[in-house]
Amino acid sequence: MVAPIFIGQAEQAVTMLPEMANRHGLIAGATGTGKTVTLQGLAESFSNIGVPVFAADIKGDLSGVSQAGKTHPKITERVEIMKLDAFSFTGFPVTCWDVFGQNGHPLRTTISDMGPLLLSRLLNLNDTQQGILTLVFRVADDNGWLVLDLKDLRAMLQFVAENAAEFRTLYGNISAASVGAIQRRLLSLEEQGASELFGEPVLNLDDLMQTDANGRGVINLLAADDLMQSSQLYSAFLLWLMAELFEQLPEVGDPEKPKLVLFFDEAHLIFDDAPKVLLDKIEQVVRLIRSKGVGVYFVTQNPTDIPDTVLGQLGNRIQHALRAYTAKDQKALKAAAETFRDNPAFDTREKLTELGVGEALVSTLDEKGRPQVVQQTLIKPPQSQIGPITDSQRQSLLNESLVAGVYEKILDRESAHEVLMERAEQMEKQATKQVSTKTKKKPATRQRQSMFEAFAKSTLRSIGTQIGGKLVRGLLGSLLGSK
Helix, strand or coil: CCEEEEEEEEEEEEEEEEHHHHHHEECCCCCCCCCHHHHHHHHHHHHHCCCCCEECCCCCCHHHCCCCCCCHHHHHHHHHCCCCCCCCCCCCCEEEEEECCCCCCCCCEHHHHHHHHHHHHHHCCCCCHHHHHHHHHHHHCCCCCCCCCCCHHHHHHHHHCCCHHCCCCCCCCHHHHHHHHHHHHHHHHHHHHHHHEEECCCCCHHHCCCCCCCCCCEEEEEEEHHHHHHHHHHHHHHHHHHHHHHCCCCCCCCCCCCEEEEEECCCCCHHCCCCHHHHHHHHHHHHHHHHHCCEEEECCCCCHHHCHHHHHHCCCECCCCCCCCCHHHHHHHHHHHHHCCCCCCCCCHHHHCCCCCEEEECCCCCCCCCEEECEEECCCCCCCCCCCCHHHHHHHHHHCCCCCCCCCEEECCCHHHHHHHHHHHHHHHHHHHHHHHCCCCHHHHHHHHHHHHHHHHHHHHHHHHHHHHCCEECCCCCCCCCC
16 A cells, blocks of 8 residues: 655644545645645655656746755754654656747647647637537548648638538538638637647657656646646647546556646636536546546636536645635635535634645545545645756756657648648649540539549548548547547
């Protein structure tokens, strides 16, 4: 059995059982109350027991987990209070990732892998536009057609719009105005840097689940300071990652410790303005992914940032201080207090406003999965550096990484854009040949239809041979077919 994870000190040690860590969790509290340091300490603890971690590094502060910490009076005081005799400063194995490839290894997926549901969320499409996008994916999927990057998607949108009459009987009405609106959204998305996210090589999930030579779990840090400038891109990526893990990992039930732990900072961005159909699917994935051995920990300012259906599944709670200046704050304070199992020694609601920096109310699950009584807890200090690393230290991490050089070179194999361009040229040549050699006049509409039919059959033969037929999509729309 794996030893309990030490979180901090109340009247007695406050711990989390590793076998309950995949029951998910919440780290909440107002700005400046110590959430990031708590996250860092938990990441260290999971690493120490051999559990890999993936965490969004919003301000670069988490990067310090790669370096040994330094003596500080406040840290010394806490170590003495908690009687941590074996405490020592050390750095932890870290892999740096960055969608834009600046402060970490490039991290990519494809348009086909992300799917229409998450892409619609990313593009902020209305119901009609989402219907058109879903139709475009259906056309591609029915032909076993992988759409890898933004230029592929543009080519597909143009192809479907130009042949709307032929597709209408199979897939329904196609509005030129809606296609145009989606194209404009794609242009705006590209200006935000989204083209860096879509392409190949695609992230191999195994690369997030590594351990070092000493058996410590690697802490994967996503540089998110620039990514946060596009909150929709940030949230869509995190949801895609969770969906991919859910779809690809095998069932393991309740292991003695998680296979991977995810920390999603600024978690409210995942749920803000999300349509109900997406929220329902997120709730379902969160509920089911624990059976794959994955723990999901949402980090946010207030528990009310998380929908109740998701919040109810977060068994391990660490709540830092909350402010109650307004009526809305008071309501949020009351809701936060009610999520805990009361401790008769204090008033939970009152205590939430009195906590100091680095203190929290903590409740974890017991061996039967039941919430324990909430404890006022002094959070343990991290063993690693508090605060960001230097550029030279980051470069050293990149050079020494297990995946150094794997994702840096972009692949651009033949995909929808290239095939459509090639077929369009063939159609043009065929049309020219028909005009020059025809022996009798034929209706133009029928000629165009015949050309389209020939094109469709030719495309299906060539792409179907390469990919292997119709593709299948999972719960959040991610691709389950051949990659």
